[in-house]
Amino acid sequence: MKSIKRICKLLLITLALSCLVACAKDSKKDSEAGQAQGNNGQPKTMNMAVSFFYPSLDVHKDYYGWYTSIYGVSETLFRVADDLSIQPLLAKGYSVSTDGKTWSIELADAKFSNGAAVTADLVIRNFKRLAEVNERFAFLADFTYAADGDKTLKITTPDVYPTMLSDLTAPELGIMDLDGTTDFDNAPICTGPFVVKSFDPEGTIVVEKNAAYWNGNVKLDLVNIYYMQDDETKLNAMQAGDIDGYTSVTAAAKEIYAADPSTYTLTVIPATRLQFYVLNKTRLDDKVREAINLTVDCQAIAEYLGGTVSAAVGPFSASAPYGQVKKPAVDTAKAKALLEEDGYVLGSDGYYAKDGETLTLNVCYYAARSLDTIAVVMQDQFKSIGVKVTLTVQEDPDATYIASGDYDIALYCMIADKAGDPYYCVSALFRQDSKWALSGFANAKTEALINELQYETDVNKRAALANQIVQQSIDDNAFGYVGLFNKTTVTARGLSGIAEKCPFDFYGLTADTDKN
């Protein structure tokens, strides 16, 4: 008996001691170097967290190029600037033939991290490899390529291709040294300010300064990038000082950081991921759809979501030239009047009904990107004007309600602006062969405008066409644009340059990233 008591006491002491012994000092072994500043002779190190992680660093495969770009390892010919303009990077200039089909791109004097030069021939081989290994870029195989010397490459397309430059900013088109790289999955040789030091697939990646960086002085020596899927873990790591920054800050964490501005810097900008809903024209008549759009209060939804989204008017940022659309302000009185004009009568249960049937809308959504919250808020807003809503949640929207068209209102989220051009989004939403065609909006007039947009080379005309098309979708009460996700980045005081002001998700570390 006494021995059991002794054992219990010993256990408690052992437990307590082992917790103390394996304490924070161990963590210095986990990161490659300490947090010391560069001017002490110690490597200047930064730690950051990312929410997605892939098992390979092959720039061309899948979406891995997004992450090699975020890690500062790979670079593309062109880059989208914070103001959505296309800027040269590995390219220094371009020209396009009068027929709009041949693009001549002049390369900058860029070098890979192993000192090899970036040549036109190597760029062409990169594009061809991308077309082979990535289904989404198989269209690159339809182009004809030619190298005019080492520094000029010509791309000839079968048709006029006005979006060439913005497509060339896609991170999957990052340029690798195909001859010098022996291990594409773990150590690709690229041109970026950082090179891979160690890579634990779906774990931690350590990148170090590219001493031979061709485009300026790299300020940081070492960056440890941790894969953290859980938002609480990121918050705790930030509070414990284990990381110096991350994006996709939740509303709850944002409040905590905002309360301590001396320690944390928050940067919030509207990004390009759109939350929207589609109204099924085949089930809902014009007045009902108009009433719906006059009821959904996007500003209230944005506030409810704690600042993680900005209320949207159209699918694009209001600051973009192709984001100049208008929609009517919320007007619940008019919404009710429209329903009454349509023959609906408010019953004693507080809901509108016609011919003995209560007006009930089936809102379909999936539980991601705050769409579940939006669905509930919308249900509440509709209830206030006397419209009943049933919510249907599906795990896979594409295979269920979108494929079948079995919805009154379908909520969805997608990247609306891939690289500073509206064609991709407009085509994905409004074309007659798009997955939303079952909603009944797609029509010949809109299709003709989209076809015109596809081949229009003048940037201003492109913007005007996009505005016209999107305005049609608003005026027809076929689509409703709820919010654009904000890119919310938190950084420890003194840290800057992790693309916190860029609306795109695929930029991160640069030569100017610094920690003071």
Add this chain to the structure above:
Amino acid sequence: MGRYIGKRVLHVAWIMLAVSFLTFLLSYLSPGDAAMKKLNAQGVAVSEEVLEKTRESMGLNRSFLVQYGDWAWHALRFDLGTSYKDGFPVAEKLLKGLKNTAMLAVSSILLSLLVSLPFAFLCALKKDSWLDHLIRLFSFMGNSLPNFLISVLLVYFLCVRAKLLPVVANKSLSGLILPCLALSIPICSRFIRQFRAELLEQLGKPYVAGARARGVKSRYVLWNVLHNASISILTIIGLSVGTLLGGSVVIETIFRWPGLGKLAMDAITNRDYPVIQGFVLLSSLIYVTVNLITDVSYHLIDPRLREGEGE
């Protein structure tokens, strides 16, 4: 014993066939497919043409029986295929996940046993005393709290407030402490209550009273009590080991521990059928093996079962 083990091994083959078929069927019938998940991962829309081409290259446009047959044929030759998501060999991914999960599972079980056995004994011997009530109260609390809450509390108090441990810890010893604690607390709480019940049952038996009356020393009595209660205790441990080796998604996500649970969850979300199938096979094998080891250990511990075999 040899025949018994042989029969059980044969059963494993049937179980794995049935489980793999059922899982493949359910995955096939569930909406969505791996091609869409892969292409749409970052919310970028893709055209129907690209989607169809990808489905074709993945073999997803074949019938259910053809897909299952193809998979089963390769699996029989120990080739579990490659992941739809990233093209890596499934066997490699599973082994890596198993290694990490096993490390966590073994350390959690050991810690739980180290703590729960002595406390269970204490509770049994001091039945209905204030100590018994106190320990049972804590075990009740530990059992009631969900895993994710325990994890978040541990991280908050030990890492953020007290700064005793890092939040970001790789697969080192310090990185093992928190997930191990998070897993062990509910296991320990359950074990204390269950072991206590078993020990109380044994302590109430006549042989204990007889031994004490004859002046046999306490430690010999308790050793025999433990021996006689060990079959039930082993059953409880066996069930827990099987569950732990299947991985814990919540713990592995919060603590960035790349184990089987997380791998399985990601595979299900991404409709990564080869990984799902591989995981199901591996889990079945683990459960059956653990149960077999538990059953064999009964024979080793209880001589009456061995005598029964002889007859």
